[in-house]
Amino acid sequence: MADLPPPLAEIRDDFLSFTEKERLQLLLEFSNELPALPERYAEHPELLERVEECQSPVYLFVDVVDGEVQVHATAPAEAPTTRGFASILVQGITGLPADIVLAIPDDFPQQLGLTAAVSPLRLRGMSGMLWRIKRQVSAKAAV
Amino acid sequence: MTVAFDPAEKFQQYAHPERLVSTSWLETHLGAPGLVVVECDEDVLLYETGHIPGAVKLDWHTELNDPVMRDYIDGERFARLMSAKGIARDSTVVLYGDKSNWWAAYALWVLTLFGHQDVRLLDGGRDRWVADERALTIEAAQPSPTDYPLVERDDVAVRAFKDDVLAHVGKPLIDVRSPEEYSGERTHMPAYPEEGALRGGHIPTAASVPWSRAANDDGTFRTAAELATVYRDGAGLGDADDVITYCRIGERSSHTWFVLTHLLGIPRVRNYDGSWTEWGSAVRVPITVGTEPGAAPGR
Numbered sequence: 233m234a235d236l237p238p239p240l241a242e243i244r245d246d247f248l249s250f251t252e253k254e255r256l257q258l259l260l261e262f263s264n265e266l267p268a269l270p271e272r273y274a275e276h277p278e279l280l281e282r283v284e285e286c287q288s289p290v291y292l293f294v295d296v297v298d299g300e301v302q303v304h305a306t307a308p309a310e311a312p313t314t315r316g317f318a319s320i321l322v323q324g325i326t327g328l329p330a331d332i333v334l335a336i337p338d339d340f341p342q343q344l345g346l347t348a349a350v351s352p353l354r355l356r357g358m359s360g361m362l363w364r365i366k367r368q369v370s371a372k373a374a375v
Numbered sequence: 376m377t378v379a380f381d382p383a384e385k386f387q388q389y390a391h392p393e394r395l396v397s398t399s400w401l402e403t404h405l406g407a408p409g410l411v412v413v414e415c416d417e418d419v420l421l422y423e424t425g426h427i428p429g430a431v432k433l434d435w436h437t438e439l440n441d442p443v444m445r446d447y448i449d450g451e452r453f454a455r456l457m458s459a460k461g462i463a464r465d466s467t468v469v470l471y472g473d474k475s476n477w478w479a480a481y482a483l484w485v486l487t488l489f490g491h492q493d494v495r496l497l498d499g500g501r502d503r504w505v506a507d508e509r510a511l512t513i514e515a516a517q518p519s520p521t522d523y524p525l526v527e528r529d530d531v532a533v534r535a536f537k538d539d540v541l542a543h544v545g546k547p548l549i550d551v552r553s554p555e556e557y558s559g560e561r562t563h564m565p566a567y568p569e570e571g572a573l574r575g576g577h578i579p580t581a582a583s584v585p586w587s588r589a590a591n592d593d594g595t596f597r598t599a600a601e602l603a604t605v606y607r608d609g610a611g612l613g614d615a616d617d618v619i620t621y622c623r624i625g626e627r628s629s630h631t632w633f634v635l636t637h638l639l640g641i642p643r644v645r646n647y648d649g650s651w652t653e654w655g656s657a658v659r660v661p662i663t664v665g666t667e668p669g670a671a672p673g674r
Contacts, residue, residue, distance in 0.1 A: 348442075350419055354419060
């Protein structure tokens with residue numbers, strides 16, 4: 233299994249250093265920190281891809297600029313868990329080289345120690361986001 | 376101790392008006408002796424972002440389901456759970472949640488399995504409370520433990536298992552999933568695994584009535600007359616006295632179970648919680664693909 237890139241490894245280690253209850257609180261902090269969309273996407277929702285695996289509406293868009301990945305995502309305030317997942321990926325992946333992003337292990341969401349507190353079903357939404365980010369990166373890095 | 380019922384006129388048209396409270400009633404009665412307000416959401420963090428003052432959080436996934444067996448918790452764990460939430464056997468429990476009360480209705484159904492008498496839904500759920508701009512707090516409630524008795528779960532009255540449904544095919548069955556799930560054409564992305572069930576479609580002879588047809592845009596329930604049009608006329612339930620509802624895992628169908636049982640007053644309604652995740656993968660059960668209910672296979 234490939235190692236996690238350092239920013240994602242740091243996020244994982246943070247989660248694992250807490251009790252399960254505290255992990256939920258950390259996820260809520262990530263949720264509150266989800267950056268607003270850059271204006272060019274806020275005004276063009278059609279550029280965003282809906283993550284169908286999530287029960288709540290979450291949209292994301294990936295840029296690859298000079299081989300460096302930028303992830304943008306938006307989800308409503310009524311879906312803090314989904315926002316938290318998106319925020320982890322936005323903060324942990326943005327700035328990484330495309331080939332490193334493509335090598336992120338698909339089971340990263342399951343490594344955060346949230347399975348008991350959040351449930352596997354809900355974590356599936358995060359897997360869907362990661363998968364879609366990687367798919368957009370591979371399409372855009374190839375151009 | 377039972378708290379007074381909400382006398383709202385809208386509710387009087389329903390078969391069991393005592394099963395609903397309005398947001399204004401709840402605001403007035405917050406803190407009443409014997410009342411426990413419980414938030415149950417799809418989103419496991421929503422309670423933490425703000426909830427009705429004094430409300431406790433109940434998570435359907437991590438607290439109501441048994442972690443090992445695909446089943447609900449047993450009587451002993453249920454008693455511990457109720458105690459931890461500050462719920463006594465004679466408490467009036469008012470449930471509310473996100474998504475027009477999907478999960479709140481699911482929790483209400485589980486409480487019904489344990490025979491908890493006075494359990495009500497907040498009409499319109501969390502969204503309506505927020506839209507009304509009523510008070511929210513981020514302060515978690517600190518309930519005092521109660522002496523909730525050990526009650527065995529009753530899996531007969533309101534719960535259906537796969538074999539019950541097999542025997543019921545051809546009698547009133549309501550599939551509350553989306554039309555795409557019902558017909559079996561549910562889309563899934565290439566290279567992304569289809570999760571949940573091996574096959575798409577529905578249980579033969581089931582009528583399709585997406586759960587949301589019972590709710591207005593603001594999450595409140597439609598009027599009794601509107602509900603009768605949707606279910607008795609539209610879905611052909613007529614005077615049916617024995618109905619089974621299902622969805623994917625039994626959560627959306629709890630919402631419809633609540634509507635048929637408490638709002639329309641159908642005498643026997645069972646929720647099939649195995650639902651499509653079981654039926655769509657089970658060996659030797661028939662399915663129907665397409666938009667028509669289909670015929671019961673000969674036995």
